[in-house]
Amino acid sequence: MQRRDFLRLVACATGTAVFGGTLSSRGAKAAATKPQKLNLLYATAEADSEAVKLVLPDFASKLGIKLNLETFPYAALQQKVFAELASSSAFYDIMVVDTPWMPALTNKIEPLSSYLKNPQLNDITDPEIKDFIPAVFYDAAVFNPKKSHLHFPDSNAPVDVAEIEKQGFEIYGLPLQANVLTLAYRKDLFEDPQEQQAFQSKYGKPLSVPETWDDFVPVAEFFTRPDKRLYGTTLMAGSGDWAVDDFKTLVACWGADGHLITDDFKMSFASPEGVAALTFYSDLINKQKVTPPGVTSFSWDDVADTFNSGLTAMAMNYHDMKLNSGVKGEVAYAMVPKKVASGPHFGTWILSVNKFSKNKEWAYRAVAWLTGAEAQTKMLEKQLHPSRASVYKEAAANSSLQKDFANFYDVLGKSLAVGVGRARLSNYFDVSKVIAVAVNNAATGSQKPQAALDAALPQVKEMLKQAGYTVADN
């Protein structure tokens, strides 16, 4: 090779290297650089972190990225999420978000519609968003960026990104753990021939799991035997958000808006239906006396303890129940009874992408994979409450789940489809506390239901006004 040829070769190689480098860096910009690690901020117990831990090895092999999972209990998690977003921190790429937090977070969470529509970003997992249970998806993930208090108009429509955008809404995450109230009951008691005969002779109709609240009362009365330490049911009537969840379920059943406050700020909790629902609730405790002592200080935890220790025949809760080893019996599940309508309270944890993350595209891919059907099906092993219809079909076909949880997943899926979420308020917890106090006062009998709700009404209106919402005085 002559010296001139050598110089040409060097010049050519240099040119290729320079221009090639420029081109490849442009290509890298178009497709974001894959990070070595993504940080996920998650709830320890409430959103079932064990289920996420189970799929971490699969995640690493599928995406080639390590997922660093950090978990906190509920109160600390909320403060952490808000503090991280308020300080525009990029540390956590993905955050789990509870439904009542989102109205205050919509300008800090990355909208995902454009990601869902971009085939290049769905190269690892097809998000299959039509597979999500529509009511769950719209309640947990779809918000109006300009008016975060609004719900999507049709919560039963098949999930469609184009339609969501057309209506002025955005998608702020993908649902993972979906919780809803179901009715657990003692199958052994309901199927006991002696109990069936006794009920038949007392009420003139067969003993069956109540499907309506009207049927619920005689069944609860029938099983209430304080001398034998057995009560018909138990409730979450303590002074907390759980009492509101019980109450809003009944308000929906009685035919008013189960969100308790409508999107145009009508106070459905104080409507005639609301008063009737609270009267029914209070009567279960004070008139029919079908609940165990102490029910007016109970949260969902106490409801589980009470049912699991064999003290009640029926109980509503957000999760499955397990009778204590000393209690001989069997548990099965039914949907929460109806009145003129149905509307068990539900709330869903979604995975959202931090707007300030430096790895948003890969964070989206991770969210799509973690909330995908394959991952959710595997998470069933750790009792995830799935948010996808297809995973409920998988659960129905899984004999091991049937053995361990009876018909829980079947009832869970059906209940989610008709669930009703919370009002979307930036000061939800303040408002919820006022309503919880009203419910608790009616439950303890210290106030009549009408008086309790009348007292709450001006307080709620004032709080909403202080938060900047336009509320009519009458």
Add this chain to the structure above:
Amino acid sequence: MGWSLVCPAVVILLLMTIAPTIYLLQSSFFSFTLLNPELKRFVGLQNFVQVILDPTIRHGILVTLLFVVLAVGIELIAGLILAVALAPRSLGNTIGSTVLLLPFAVTPVVSALIWRQLLNPNYGWVDYYLQRLGIIGRPIEWLSSAPTAWVAIVGLDVWQWTPFVALILMAGLQGIPKEPQEAAAVDGANAWQTFWHVTLPQLRPFIALAVLLRLVEAFKTFGTVQILTGGGPGRATELINLTLYRIGLQDFQIGAAAALGILFLILLSIIVSQLLQVLGKNTELLE
């Protein structure tokens, strides 16, 4: 040289105490939430007016004052009785003093969780043994009515903190000179007269110290009541700290929370300073 030695401490103090206080004060004059600082607007004294006019906040302050008076008052009396009983040096008293430390050493949140189980009317030990002993006919629903919920929250605080008061007063009793008591006995004073007119005045600095420390802690009570009653039934046990937590750390209304915090701080400063003036008369500790 002197300033350079003091400088690190001053910087830390400025960063950790003075700066947040200034931020708190400044925040109280603005309306904003943590996540929307761009919507921050000056509202003058509106946050303070809002807080003062809010009946639930006024109720919370009254509940807090009542809680502090009841809890610290009972702890002082019970602590004094325990201290007098355990002050003489003996093996039994040494063991008793050590046992006293146990409730004081339990994490408040854990003690509240245990109390909640103990007071459960369906399977808690308290109702079970009260019924077994024939003291009550049917279970008491401790956390479902206001009077019994108050017994529960004050009882828990007294159980946990009386040993602390007792230990301070016991140290005082063991440290005060014996001559005045012996002189009183020679003059014919009986045990009660000696205690009331001689021992108790000498204990005053220690009582002031115990009350001061307990007052500060009692006003800060949050976790135990949050777990035990959640402020219920209704709002019967809703301490102001529970309200402050909800406004500041659940709804993140920083302006309103700052105003409430400052007002409560002013109220506390007035109460504590007045109380110390009463307790601190003629005590070297506070002079």
